[in-house]
Amino acid sequence: MLFQVEMTVKLPPDMAPERAAEIKAREKDYAQELQRSGKWRHLWRVAGSYSNVSVFDVADNAELQELVSNLPLFPYMEIRVKPLCRHPSSIRDDDS
Numbered sequence: 001m002l003f004q005v006e007m008t009v010k011l012p013p014d015m016a017p018e019r020a021a022e023i024k025a026r027e028k029d030y031a032q033e034l035q036r037s038g039k040w041r042h043l044w045r046v047a048g049s050y051s052n053v054s055v056f057d058v059a060d061n062a063e064l065q066e067l068v069s070n071l072p073l074f075p076y077m078e079i080r081v082k083p084l085c086r087h088p089s090s091i092r093d094d095d096s
């Protein structure tokens with residue numbers, strides 16, 4: 001199942017820079033691991049913001065919840081999820 005996931009990061013302004021850097025480094029490792037696994041298919045920065053638009057390819061809602069809630073930045077994110085399905089006019093054969 002495909003899901004569009006929009007994540008907006010809101011770190012507390014008083015978080016120590018070293019702590020923020022450590023969480024972001026763990027986040028990057030985890031995000032890249034999920035991308036290599038094929039579960040995190042797309043990761044795009046929303047220009048001008050500390051947000052991304054992503055596409056996840058997971059078995060079900062429960063797997064999405066597990067993956068997203070394990071993000072190191074999860075406690076500091078606002079997350080919006082939209083389920084996706086194939087568009088009948090799409091010419092791509094790899095977007096189902």
Ligand SMILES: O=C(O)C[C@H]1C=CC(=O)O1
Nearest residue numbers: 009027028031050051052
């Ligand atoms: O930067 C972000 O959008 C938040 C998060 C998503 C992947 C990652 O490395 O950090």
